[in-house]
Amino acid sequence: MSDIGLPPVSERVRALHARMTLDEKLAQLVGYWVDQGDEVVAPMAGEMVTSTRYEDAVAHGIGHLTRVYGTRPVEPVERAAWLWGEQRRLREETRLGIPALVHEECLTGLAAWKAATFPTPLAWGASFDPALVEEVGRLIGGSMRELGIHQGLAPVLDVIRDPRWGRVDECISEDPYVVGTIGTAYVRGLQDAGIHATLKHFAGYSASQAGRNHAPVHAGPRELADVLLPPFEMAIRDGGVRSVMNSYAEIDGVPVAASEELLTEVLRERWGFDGVVVSDYFSVAFLHTMHAVAADLGEAAALALAAGIDVELPTGDAFAEPLAAAVREGRVEEALIDRAVLRVLAEKEELGLLDERFAEPPTEIDLDSPAHRELARRLAGESVVLLANDGLLPLGPRAGARIAVVGPNADSSEALMGCYSFVNHVLAHHPEVPLGIELPSLADALRTELPDAAIEVVTGCDVEGADESGIPAAAATAAGADVAIVVVGDRAGLFGRGTVGEGNDVDDLELPGVQRRLVEAVVATGTPTVLVVLSGRPYAIGWALDGRSAPAAVLQAFFPGEEGGAAIAEILSGRAAPSGRLPVSLPRSAGAQPFSYLHPILGGPSEITSADSTPALPFGHGLTYTTFERAALRAPAESPTGAAFTVSVEVRNTGDRAGVDVVQLYARDVYASVTRPVAQLVGYARVELEPGAGASVEFAVPSARLAFTDRRGVRIVEPGDIELWVGASCDVRETEATIRLTGAVHEVTAADGRLVGVTVSDAVRA
Template sequence: MREEPWRDPARPAAERVADLVNRMTLREKLGQLYGVWLGQSSSDGEDDVAPFQHDLVDNDLNWPELIKNGLGQLTRPFGSAPVEPAAGAARLAALQGEIVSAGRFGIPAIAHEECLTGFMTHKATVYPIPLAWGATWSPSLAEEMAATIGAGMREVGVHQGLAPVLDVTRDVRWGRSEETIGEDPHLVATIGAAYVRGLRSAGILATLKHFIGYSASRGARNFGPVAIGPRELADVLLPPFLAGLRAGGESVMPSYADVDGVPPAANHALLTGLLRDRLGFEGTVVSDYFSLAFIELQHGLAANPGEAAGLALAAGVDVELPNVRCFGTPLLDAVLAGDVPESLVDAALTRVLRQKCDLGLLDPGWVSPQPSTVDFDPPESRALARRVAEESVVLLANDGVLPLRSGTKVALVGAQADTPSAMLGCYTFPQHVPSAGQGVAIPTLREAFEGEMTYAEGGEEAVAAAREADVCVVTLGDTAGLFGRGTSGEGTDATNLVIPGVELLDAVLATGTPVVLVLLTGKPYALGAYVGRCAAIVQAFFPGEEGGAAVAGVLSGRVNPSGRLPVSVPTDPYASPSPYLAPPLGRVNGASSVDPTPAFPFGYGLSYTSFEWSDFTGDGLSASVTVTNTGPVAGSEVVQLYLHDPVAQVVRPVVKLLGYAKVRLEPGESRTVTFDVPEEATAFTGLSGRRIVEPGDVELRIAASAVEVRQTFAATVSGPEREIGPSEERDVSVTVR
């Protein structure tokens, strides 16, 4: 019998996929366009389903019926409930075997998992949150971390990771700010693209999310409507996604929130006109969980699941997650009734099968891996988690009290200092499924503290301990949790930026004992009232399972802090925070009584050594500086290049990050950092609504933060004005020698 072309691995993928599509019935086609979430329950108050999603969770799934025509995806087979690693791999292999046996073509499902702070499963390494990745200012470290995470996922049969988040922070009161990398599009783009490359190197499909505008909601409310102009979308929110696509991102997840009245999952202009046609994306668009149902139930664009399915499919969504509601029988009926063209189904199916082909899932003899022993938290992963945590800690203030000197009588106070969960973000398994326990060792700051100290949780005991100490380390921070079960996380938004538990800080400050404030948070809190009052301030953004050791190392001096702020730290807890990427009228001015100046600016951070910046040179759109470590210990300096465009056809930010380099130097060592700026890197969206390079005078600023300018260079962008497309975008070239 002649072999069917689609089964032949030697044939081109496009030919194999086209042959398979032509052989499928409509029901079989639709089976490839949705996922199934097994083991998810809406009755447990500790699950990760939002209150208005409970009714959409099906606890009585008919598994044989769902897979008889094939299945597109398996939703979180490891991340939904605690499972031993090897047992989880065996269970996934068994499920895949059932899927292969049930369908006429024997096609396995793509298994996807969350991987925002590591493989989000029981007993897996918990890395720092993305805001901490941003604080490292180290794309290479993010890439190494992602490659390690991806290797663990692929080892047990997972194919797709729902990361990275490429939303740019716009208002840190938004609970999901902890999932973002920072408030600058270039920083988010470079770190995010590195994460994509890392996952791809391990054979994992990276999912870029949430396309687009999610982080710019009104009032920083989750799911809140988004009212932004085309320039904010194109110049601030889009660049990280373009970078992620260039890095090889093969899947995109639209956001929940409506953008100017249209949710992205039903927005043809975004998913097809922009993403596919203009940006050239050829991968799959997978829905955020339940977002197709929300087209009907939350946004009111459809009267029933069939109409929602038609809108999503026409917009460009290929796969419904986490379960089937719209892309099953409702879509089948809509196609048979002539309301939805089958050609749209075929287009989505072709993209899904192409990915399965590339993953080897169409090849004869494919089997899901079943390793007999699996360690999701090996020593090398813990060591990497510590490195990321150590490089992400930001020293905001220090009057010389840090590092703590030997013999110093230290009082360590605050419940967060002795709480393992204080290190964990919302998208970690222990915070998603609290009933499962930690799964991995998470030493607290108290346990990791290097030196003699007295501990008190709070109250009068803490105040008394502070009075008796030479220095008091006050540890405050967030509790990550979903939908209001905490102070940070998805659906856990804030109305103000008062530090949780700040009463303890005020009480200890009143004793007169020098205070080192340690913050373990998912967002920056307003510190204007404490600048100058605290002897030192240490900021760690949910630093993961090795965060206690990382912060303890900074306090002791074992670690020289090298983190820099990926977001501005506000001054006033009750004023709307303003990102640094603001135009002149977004800064302090005489037109408003509100001063949005941050307590600590974007890009800021201190070190235990000193650096001298010298030999500044500028030549056209190139600039360089020599940095020397003039202090007693090795350390890292982050050299930043900003663009100031004084006159333009539309309002421009006062400064915009163009490039950066994190330079590690031994005592006495010097290195030269050179930035070569292509004219395309100065592009913005002009009056025409298109990205343009505008001729004229600009200024390059070499700086240690968005406000600490060390040298400026006048430069000129030559004419004439020209429009550039996505393929013509260029980043600054950075060399360190």
């Protein structure tokens, strides 16, 4: 056969595999995009999709059915009837009777018509609430399971490195610990419902040159190991994820889709991942067409298989006929195919597909139930970040008040939704089709929230473009009002359709179009003004936080989903209080990028350069309608390098209303053998307190959370002094302590178990 290692599988799977012809094996390694038409819902889809007829493609069975519900607006119950019938046909009319695995996008909820849309992942990060994200994942997974779906292409665990990158709204945070804990929570929720989660995009994708999609990545091995890989390791070791999707990136000249080092040595041999690796859409073919490391599609298939990709999505451009020809010509060992097929069959067995009889499909289903909307409202509310407030907020009931609601996003439902929401991802191509879900804009929600106020809505300008002709009318409306609420930001879309989203990268972090001029014109009227930013990336709005152009209050909401308008309206009125924190630094300028709060000393401001990369607001910043005091941080004087230690802090609500504090524990390795960040988050917890109430918050911190890659390329924990502090952001040291790690240098290995990563069930109590 070969010395290619074959995965351990059940006797049933091995017996099934032994009966398979080459054509039947290859059929299990590809997807088929049944509904793909002219819509551009994936990169270069129009150029790459195979022209093979469906009947021919599934003659020997099929591995995946691609986006059965998520490519066009289809009635879910009708589509389910088709799917059940097709699965029965595959079971009864193909020689081996193996059903297809159905996958869908589920980044902001199931991406299907009439399905609930939750806040975008950047909002998950702003909530700092893994437990709530786990609930959301479980509910999304339940909807998917009802529709006969088996695998979800989420979560995205790319660590934000540059906000100019268009896919920032799909990411959780610039901090790998936050990405890992919240991403792992989503994995657990989805998989508890019986859906296999798929980690994206392994690895390095977000570190692209100049924040450009599909651009080369120049990350060194230490940045890769210490920043970009840990969230994936956490979701594998602590979350038990069953699927991983490769990144489109090339890292130092090696495309990830052809990297045996990443897809086999790191993923499987080092971390013990035993699931299935699926290709990002068309990434196998890209080895030939975009990376030029393969002379043809057959060679591209060989490189991807050898590296560790098991399934080509969304179709069989390379793994079907080109790979079959390469095997028959002796250019590819069939053992490589056997390895992948065994993994795919094992996954189908695990999902119950080898036992499924597909009796009757659902005859009714509610994909946007009150339970969906309640969780969507909770997560949206927790994710709103109050950036600045001079006392104008909360507005209160404002009986009889005249309120001007101004801006291109004020009365836009689409402005609440991320790039991978069905509304912006698919329905944008079908303007004749209704949204399918209730999606009140912020203006709609304010009318409901403040029924006794006189609300007048004026657009003022578009999200994009240079037309300023509507600004004078908007300013006049604001001048005649008691309060002005200016709603600006992004419109999510793909590949040039919109201002943020996949393929919508920028070289300027100013608000798109003439929106800044609109804000300045309204503020200049003297009317007390609230700025609300609905966006998929943080913008350079330092001008709105201080100075003559600054509104009285600024709220940041990262695409808060279907209940986002209502959640923001409740916070503006004061019926709810803001509790979100910035999961990514608010940038000073595009020229200061890339920037991360996890920078070493030389990555910050200094007297030897006139350029200042200090962000307008730091990671972790967020105001509330009350005040909190953090004091008495306690840590042991010493702890071994290979163990965990416990840290506690006292938190008190010193204001006059209830509120939530996101308690943030930071650390700094004072002296190390390689440069270390000036601040690193090692623990966080949401704590709700009544006025005057206090709590003792305790963190269990594995020392391996402070691990780094040494000069040999080994992950270690070194002995030495560690500074610890708790404050309102990474930059605020409100209460401090020091701990000394003692003993020998500790090499972090798989034997450390939980110490390798972090679980969302770490001991945190209030």
